[in-house]
Amino acid sequence: MRGNIEMAEKKYRVIQWATGTVGKTALKYFIENPVIELVGVYVTNPEKIGKDAGELVDLPLTGVVATNDEEQLFAMGADCVLFAGLVQDLDVYCRFLRSGTNVISSAGPFNPTDRYRDQFDRIEEACREGRASYHGCGIHPGFSGDLLPLTLTRLMSRIDRIEVSEIVDKLRNPMVYIEMMGFGRDPDELLANPSRSPEAPYAFQGSMNMIIEGLGKKMERLTTRLEVAAATKDIPYPNGVIRKGTVAGQHYEWTAWVDGAPLVVYHFYWTMGDDVEPRWDNGDSKYRIVIKGDPPLECHLMGSKEADGRHPFLGLQWTGLVGCTAVPQVCDAEPGVLTHLDFGVVQPRGLVRQ
Ligand SMILES: NC(=O)c1ccc[n+]([C@@H]2O[C@H](COP(=O)([O-])OP(=O)(O)OC[C@H]3O[C@@H](n4cnc5c(N)ncnc54)[C@H](OP(=O)(O)O)[C@@H]3O)[C@@H](O)[C@H]2O)c1
Structure with missing residues (x-):
C-alpha cells in the first residue's frame, strides 16, 4: 500500500484491550500519538476498573475510563482494537471483526500455517462478514525472526x-x-x-x-x-x-x-x-x-x-509498538488476515512530532 496525504491526515479510533506490559506500552502510544483517538480501554484487574486511561500509564487524564464491560466496547464501532490479553481469545477477535473493528493481537495467532488453519478460517470468516482485517503482532514471532x-x-x-x-x-x-x-x-x-x-x-x-x-x-x-x-x-x-x-x-x-x-x-x-x-x-x-x-x-x-x-x-515494549505502528495500514487495508508480506513497507504515522 502506498502512503499518501489522505492517510497522513486521518485519525483512527482505537480500543486498548488489557493493560499488562505490552498493553501499557500500547496505551501510552495511543494516548500520545496525534493520529490516534483512544476511545476505550478493557481491563480485568478490579483495581483498574473505573480508572482514567491516563492514570494507568502516568499520563494526564484522557476522559476515557477503563472498563471490564466487553459489550460496551464491542458496540463502540472503533476502527481498531489492539488485543494484549494474557492468552488469545478468538471469540473476542471475531466479535470485533464481525462488527467491523480491525483487530491487532500480540497474543496471536501470527502467520497462517496448516497447523492453525481452523483458527485462521474462523478469523477470515469474521473478517469477511465485518469487512475488517486481522494482524498478529509481536517482536518474536512478528519482527526479529521474520x-x-x-x-x-x-x-x-x-x-x-x-x-x-x-x-x-x-x-x-x-x-x-x-x-x-x-x-x-x-x-x-x-x-x-x-x-x-x-x-x-x-x-x-x-x-x-x-x-x-x-x-x-x-x-x-x-x-x-x-x-x-x-x-x-x-x-x-x-x-x-x-x-x-x-x-x-x-x-x-x-x-x-x-x-x-x-x-x-x-x-x-x-x-x-x-x-x-x-x-x-x-x-x-x-x-x-x-x-x-x-x-x-x-x-x-x-x-x-x-x-x-x-x-x-x-522485547515486550517492542511487541506493543510494532502493533501500534501498523494501525493505519491495518485499518486502511482490504479485509482479511494481514501478514508483513501484505503490508510491504509499513509507514507509521504521528511518530515525528514536537
Ligand atoms: N509475539 C511476541 O513477541 C510477544 C512478546 C511478548 C508478549 N506477547 C503476548 O502478548 C500478550 C501480553 O503480554 P504481556 O507481557 O503484556 O502480559 P502481562 O503483562 O502478563 O499482561 C497480560 C494482561 O492480560 C490481562 N488478563 C486477562 N486475563 C487475565 C488473567 N486471567 N490473569 C492475568 N491477567 C489477565 C491483564 O490485563 P489488565 O491488567 O488490564 O486487567 C494482564 O495485565 C500475551 O498474550 C503474550 O503472550 C507476545
Whole structure:
C-alpha cells in the first residue's frame, strides 16, 4: 500500500484491550500519538476498573475510563482494537471483526500455517462478514525472526544459514513466567520434561516459513534441542531464590531444514544473571541475527545503554509498538488476515512530532 496525504491526515479510533506490559506500552502510544483517538480501554484487574486511561500509564487524564464491560466496547464501532490479553481469545477477535473493528493481537495467532488453519478460517470468516482485517503482532514471532531477517537478506548475494537469537537476562529484566518457564527446576527433570510448551515451535513456524518461502524455498522439517545451565550459587530474584544447582539458564534451539540442511535456526538464550554454568557469553539482552554466506552479516537489535552501562531488553515494549505502528495500514487495508508480506513497507504515522 502506498502512503499518501489522505492517510497522513486521518485519525483512527482505537480500543486498548488489557493493560499488562505490552498493553501499557500500547496505551501510552495511543494516548500520545496525534493520529490516534483512544476511545476505550478493557481491563480485568478490579483495581483498574473505573480508572482514567491516563492514570494507568502516568499520563494526564484522557476522559476515557477503563472498563471490564466487553459489550460496551464491542458496540463502540472503533476502527481498531489492539488485543494484549494474557492468552488469545478468538471469540473476542471475531466479535470485533464481525462488527467491523480491525483487530491487532500480540497474543496471536501470527502467520497462517496448516497447523492453525481452523483458527485462521474462523478469523477470515469474521473478517469477511465485518469487512475488517486481522494482524498478529509481536517482536518474536512478528519482527526479529521474520520481517527483520527477511529484509536483511536483501544485503546478501548467497545465504548458507540464518541464525536468530533471542538473548534475555531475566534477572536484569524481571518478568512474570520465571517459574512457569521452569527456572529453579532440577536440570535433568527439565530436560526430560521441558516447561515450555511443545506447541511453541509451531507458533514460530510461520515466521520461519516467511523467511524460507520468501527465499523461494520450502521447509522440510523442524527439529528442536534444549540445553540447560545450572546456578553456580543461590540467585535471589523478586519472587524468590533460584537455588544453586537448579536451572538458571535455558537454550532452546529450533532448526528449519531446507534441501537436507539447516537453513533457519532460532535460539532462545534465557538466563537468570551471570552465575550460571555453562556460560553462553552472549553479552547483554538483545536479538541477534547472523546470516552466514556471502558477505556474512551480523545485526544486533537492542535497547540503548542505560545509566548502569547495560542494554535493557525491550522485547515486550517492542511487541506493543510494532502493533501500534501498523494501525493505519491495518485499518486502511482490504479485509482479511494481514501478514508483513501484505503490508510491504509499513509507514507509521504521528511518530515525528514536537
Ligand atoms: N509475539 C511476541 O513477541 C510477544 C512478546 C511478548 C508478549 N506477547 C503476548 O502478548 C500478550 C501480553 O503480554 P504481556 O507481557 O503484556 O502480559 P502481562 O503483562 O502478563 O499482561 C497480560 C494482561 O492480560 C490481562 N488478563 C486477562 N486475563 C487475565 C488473567 N486471567 N490473569 C492475568 N491477567 C489477565 C491483564 O490485563 P489488565 O491488567 O488490564 O486487567 C494482564 O495485565 C500475551 O498474550 C503474550 O503472550 C507476545
